[in-house]
Amino acid sequence: MPRTARAAVHAGTGDRLEIRPVTVADPGPGEVLVRLGASGVCGSDRHVLDGEWHLPSPTVMGHEGAGVVEAVGPGVQDVAVGDHVVLSWYYPCRRCRACAQGKAWACTGTRSGECLLPDGSTRLTGEDGGTVYPYLALGTMAEYAVVAESAAVRIPAEVPFDVASLIGCSITTGVGAVVNNARVPAGASAVVLGCGGVGLAVVMGLALVGADPVVAVDTSEEKLAAARSFGATSTVRAGAEDVPARVRELTDGGADFAFEVIGRTETIEQVPGLLATAGTGVLVGLPAEGQKVAIDVLELAESGKTLVGSNYGGAVPSIDFPRLARLYLDGRLPLDGLVSHRVRLDEVNEAFDAMRAGERTRSVVVFD
Numbered sequence: 001m002p003r004t005a006r007a008a009v010h011a012g013t014g015d016r017l018e019i020r021p022v023t024v025a026d027p028g029p030g031e032v033l034v035r036l037g038a039s040g041v042c043g044s045d046r047h048v049l050d051g052e053w054h055l056p057s058p059t060v061m062g063h064e065g066a067g068v069v070e071a072v073g074p075g076v077q078d079v080a081v082g083d084h085v086v087l088s089w090y091y092p093c094r095r096c097r098a099c100a101q102g103k104a105w106a107c108t109g110t111r112s113g114e115c116l117l118p119d120g121s122t123r124l125t126g127e128d129g130g131t132v133y134p135y136l137a138l139g140t141m142a143e144y145a146v147v148a149e150s151a152a153v154r155i156p157a158e159v160p161f162d163v164a165s166l167i168g169c170s171i172t173t174g175v176g177a178v179v180n181n182a183r184v185p186a187g188a189s190a191v192v193l194g195c196g197g198v199g200l201a202v203v204m205g206l207a208l209v210g211a212d213p214v215v216a217v218d219t220s221e222e223k224l225a226a227a228r229s230f231g232a233t234s235t236v237r238a239g240a241e242d243v244p245a246r247v248r249e250l251t252d253g254g255a256d257f258a259f260e261v262i263g264r265t266e267t268i269e270q271v272p273g274l275l276a277t278a279g280t281g282v283l284v285g286l287p288a289e290g291q292k293v294a295i296d297v298l299e300l301a302e303s304g305k306t307l308v309g310s311n312y313g314g315a316v317p318s319i320d321f322p323r324l325a326r327l328y329l330d331g332r333l334p335l336d337g338l339v340s341h342r343v344r345l346d347e348v349n350e351a352f353d354a355m356r357a358g359e360r361t362r363s364v365v366v367f368d
């Protein structure tokens with residue numbers, strides 16, 4: 001039986017979301033119906049609202065979510081009704097070369113970037129009967145979502161939904177950049193540019209693996225205070241201090257690892273200059289489509305530095321989501337500290353405005 005869900009819908013233009021009803025059809029073969037418990041408000045949704053990335057529309061926004069399996073389609077084996085699941089914003093196809101190599105994060109068979117389920121359609125329709133697209137084949141800013149089976153990963157029910165939702169994007173992206181992409185060893189020095197939801201997860205990952213010192217950089221004192229509480233050993237206020245000079249001073253000439261977690265060309269260009277000889281820069285922040293940066297190539301080559309692109313923290317959702325949930329339950333990652341504001345679905349535009357103003361660690365939409 002199809003059901004109606006309240007959803008935050010982007011018409012395709014303008015930066016506002018409208019709360020509208022959408023019809024959610026039953027899950028088809030290999031699909032799962034999820035009743036959302038929470039959906040994080042992430043920087044990647046904002047890229048879309050601000051016209052920096054383009055999608056099919058109208059779109060139910062949200063790609064950082066968790067909830068309960070309400071129904072499963074024919075042939076579903078990995079999850080059952082009543083399971084608590086974190087949603088992955090790409091569903092690995094499990095057939096392409098990257099999936100076969102265990103690099104699910106680089107899956108080329110997924111259609112999630114087109115906001116389509118594996119069969120090339122969606123289960124959402126609007127009031128006019130037209131197709132509605134779920135952002136990244138999830139659309140978590142809605143009471144219900146139909147997702148591909150491989151996008152729904154079971155986690156222990158003791159993890160609260162607000163924390164679980166963030167495992168679906170910012171936490172996996174940030175902690176994964178440290179442990180999967182950069183493989184930071186204990187005692188290495190690190191700097192983190194940008195302490196939003198993703199950057200703070202990088203700081204937590206660095207504290208988890210024992211990096212030292214951990215220097216956090218942001219324009220906002222509130223974000224820097226949060227970074228200190230999650231394990232940053234020193235902080236630098238961008239805009240008020242000379243960031244490269246201060247970072248080099250705090251890291252004895254340059255850091256072993258530098259993470260850019262803002263997605264601005266100016267700060268990406270700063271990365272090589274923050275590194276020690278043979279250091280590694282990890283590019284986590286995503287700029288607008290088509291943006292290019294200028295880098296001193298001779299300096300980069302001669303000093304043997306590495307720049308690494310990091311997407312979704314190099315994660316394999318079925319491995320990384322339960323692992324992060326367990327680290328949280330065992331008290332090794334203080335993930336609940338990331339949730340600064342719990343909001344209702346109809347307060348979502350204010351949450352994006354706060355993000356644009358550089359305020360709030362992370363807003364999370366919670367559903368009844």
Ligand code: APR
Pocket residue numbers: 042043044047170173193194195196197198199217218219220223238261262263264267284285286287355358361
């Ligand atoms: N220098 C230092 N910090 C800055 C600067 C700057 N020039 N400009 C912005 N910031 C800080 C903001 O104050 C904010 O704390 O960067 C942070 C960005 O965080 P959010 O807007 O909360 O975004 P987040 O969800 O963390 O995502 C960051 O990672 O995955 C990508 O698409 C995502 O590009 C986005 C980035």
Ligand code: ZN
Pocket residue numbers: 042043044045063064169170
């Ligand atoms: Zn995200």
